[in-house]
């Protein structure tokens with residue numbers, strides 16, 4: 001019986017994945033217009049990832065339920081009930097697949113509140129979801145006011161949120177005095193990466209980290225932002241990193257398929273970031289900009305900025321930087337970056353490049369991050385848990401462990 005219901009939802013999810021593929025151009029055009037992110041990111045990365053995640057979740061759910069019903073005859077999982085899902089603008093198809101899909105597969109009534117920037121693409125995504133047969137799904141609205149209203153809705157059983165830590169706090173502030181409901185929260189990050197003198201290929205590490213940092217103008221929660229490089233290899237690393245960074249300057253229309261990097265979400269945010277960084281660099285000479293000046297590029301774009309931090313103040317310490325900036329410093333002793341990581345209020349993805357097992361062990365012991373990348377960054381496949389600790393949130397995404405968040409467990413004792 002449970003298996004049959006799950007199988008029906010699997011079919012709907014598979015149909016939705018097919019519909020997303022079929023309408024990928026329309027979705028990508030709308031999302032690119034709304035966010036200024038380049039269309040090629042949506043067509044080649046975000047939408048395929050979303051489709052893959054939907055397919056993954058639907059099979060994972062089926063397997064999970066069939067295993068549970070045979071292994072644990074005393075346990076059943078029912079829907080949580082009315083679930084509010086609130087998502088951000090920076091990777092719309094992925095946020096949708098990571099949160100809305102597991103909520104629907106849990107057979108919940110889902111009230112979706114996407115970002116205020118995504119008015120058209122969200123309507124299209126909602127239409128496709130309903131067309132696939134998910135009749136307990138609705139688009140609640142897109143404005144911030146809609147979000148506030150949704151949180152105040154009396155009959156919510158769960159809130160699943162992805163966005164900034166500041167908004168998460170506002171939501172909890174409103175929600176908790178009214179009602180204790182389950183919350184699944186994923187927020188920002190400030191990725192820290194250590195590159196040891198024992199790294200296998202320093203140039204390759206530098207290039208990969210620069211690509212991850214400046215992809216989508218640095219508007220990615222899990223990007224490597226604060227990079228610590230062993231003094232011995234600093235020169236080689238900085239040269240390769242800066243060279244790669246400069247390839248990520250926005251220089252053409254985000255709607256052209258050949259464009260590699262679009263702009264920031266709005267002109268105002270791009271201006272604010274440039275003004276704040278320029279002012280900081282003028283006042284703090286112990287921070288050296290290696291990639292030329294801080295400047296505006298095509299459309300809402302901003303130049304990729306590589307700052308070498310020598311000593312003293314650093315730019316916006318402990319803030320999430322959702323813009324094209326990497327801050328790099330050197331170390332003699334690996335405990336320096338580890339102490340820095342320990343003191344951070346964010347703990348989403350941190351990493352190390354090293355071939356030395358004792359260094360890797362030390363890193364794993366002291367990094368507080370939910371995701372720990374060794375000799376790589378940002379490459380974990382669908383099925384590998386995505387999630388953080390501390391102010392980066394709680395709850396896991398895109399893995400089997402996500403699914404139980406969206407069901408209520410009942411343990412049955414019969415005599």
Ligand code: NAD
Nearest residue numbers: 087088089114115116144147148163164167186187188221
């Ligand atoms: P945001 O916090 O401004 O908004 C997120 C969502 O919350 C939007 O839909 C917004 O309309 C809504 N919202 C805002 N105020 C609200 C309120 N008072 N009540 C209810 N809803 C409200 O974030 P953003 O600018 O859209 O997205 C960028 C942020 O998302 C970054 O901090 C980034 O790190 C984070 N993010 C995290 C992950 C992750 O998985 N950890 C993934 C993507 C983005």
